[in-house]
Amino acid sequence: MKGKATSFDIAHYAGVSQSTVSRALRGSPLVNEETRRRVVEVARKLNYKVDKNASNLRAQQSSTLAVLLFEDPTSDESQINPFFLSMLGSITRACAKAGYDLLVSFQSSSNDWHADYAESHRADGIILLGYGDYMDYQSKFERLLESDTKFVCWGANVEGRPELTVSCDNSRGGALVAEHLIELGRTDCAFIGDTSHHSPEFSARFNGFAERLKTHGAHVSERKIATAISTEESGYQATKSLLANNIKFNALFGASDLIAIGAIRALQEAGLRVPHDVSVVGFDDLAVARFCTPPLSTVQQNTTLAGQMLVANLLNLIAKQEVDVASSVLPPQLIVRQSSK
């Protein structure tokens, strides 16, 4: 046998037509059980595998999803945010469980997207993953909507289409942090992150945090807010700049774990003890959080569930089925460790 076997080869050896082979192998009820057995047997012997390209072409669907991962443009080239990698893991699993393949692609937000996976029929739908510039996204979303591409995204909201988004209840997560710090009596808080509309997730965390503090008579002074993107280095620098300006606080909320870890480094370098002098809380619950010094209190986002929801919602979208919007906002959970005891 030269080259790969085709369904015609199977048909030949099984003494049936090619049509019957196709039907038999896909479990059509139209074919006789005895015939099917014969076909399956021959196919196994010849190590026959259905050609996905031919099958996809004819069936006009690919049983494949694509993940587009947008990195923070300024983040380190080599290291990808562990939070998204963890998400990627659960998406992969959820995909496999649904019998779909998964294409993965990293994009830099600066570039134009290579988001033609759907248009070129390589994927039936697309999952968008990333913190990213909110304003920048909307125009891309419009292009996707226009070309009738099926997609869902994590975090960022698509205007007027809530069914396309799965996200953590960031605002509530911020509130949980506020409550925790209030219980500890640490209401003189700093915030490292981004309160602008450029980062809807970070600002939601901040707003939930600030509002809950306010209901307890505390508030976050403008001076105690420093801007950072989600890297350790950025968190470190932002915190250092606060300290350099001689700004005092007894608690610090980092908009992500990486930021909080960088903040801890800055605090410790300045001779401040965590949590004795400053309680620190992060957001994400990366695997690192357990291992840093001191172990980091944080708000856990359930990436397993998130990945499952993203896949499930996307598949519903593709099948033109109803998507449950309400359940796509995932509950955050406060994990208290030593950094805020």
Added chain:
Amino acid sequence: MKGKATSFDIAHYAGVSQSTVSRALRGSPLVNEETRRRVVEVARKLNYKVDKNASNLRAQQSSTLAVLLFEDPTSDESQINPFFLSMLGSITRACAKAGYDLLVSFQSSSNDWHADYAESHRADGIILLGYGDYMDYQSKFERLLESDTKFVCWGANVEGRPELTVSCDNSRGGALVAEHLIELGRTDCAFIGDTSHHSPEFSARFNGFAERLKTHGAHVSERKIATAISTEESGYQATKSLLANNIKFNALFGASDLIAIGAIRALQEAGLRVPHDVSVVGFDDLAVARFCTPPLSTVQQNTTLAGQMLVANLLNLIAKQEVDVASSVLPPQLIVRQSSK
């Protein structure tokens, strides 16, 4: 315009034949520059994208690679080894740079592989990633070789086919650790990992380590070796069992960072100070290593380079070009941090 545009639509609007459209869009020198401009313009206007399924089917190649990630079967369901995720990142980038798409799939070693990506023409080649049971792999490798599937793998050697493997010089990495500990005067060493043939990478690290110690008159006592797989928990348990047996040592080499991190936890719980009482060194240089307490000395594997090599070698294999075996063994680098000062 209903549905997606096809090359026939473009042909119609550009007033040429479908053949010419195909040629024009793929830059064939046969088509007149003026004609090409017209075709390209129409294609842009109609937002036309070549159908990959049709193209792949006809061309009998997919411009796609697949990564199969094998997890340690006993490892935690939700968390994937960060080392491989980091590798995945660099593979993705290398793929994109070469103009290939990337399919990602997680496999449990226990299950039969769904490695039919190549047979079903979904991918031109496969990258195998994972620590795994060496013996178990050889039979799978044979099956891949038999079906003439193009593949490369990380770490594990395919018998008699060195060109299919990219790996870190684990033995040399172990030797670097030995030298470092000798310099510190810490030659009473424990090893946590796996010295059996089941884990070729771990045992190579151990052998390189033990041999170098021997040339300096030291050696690793059998009693000071404990078996662990590459998880924090496993490293913790293995170390605890050593301590429970009242075994003393002033240095500990963990076969991976996760193991070393677990070991540190066990040591600290037992009241031993790191590095004052025991110097600890790991292997991998995960992002975590910098952040744990104390920051972990470790052997860095260059995952960026590794990913590039895997992709490059696989593409050479597919193109039936020579593969440079020698350069596929990557040099490890010792990173000294506080855990072994």
Added chain:
DNA sequence: TCCCCGTCTGACACCGGTGTCATAATGTCG
């Protein structure tokens, strides 16, 4: 003028499946 050649284009078979339709074989009922 005729022939040849280079340039450019169109017609057409083909990749390997899937879905539809026609039909043969068998059974069922009045």
Added chain:
DNA sequence: CGACATTATGACACCGGTGTCAGACGGGGA
């Protein structure tokens, strides 16, 4: 025994491109 439903199968068009081949066209040389 004929009309008709049921079951199982084969023939064939089709998905949307790619590669081959034949041919149209214009120019240059004899």
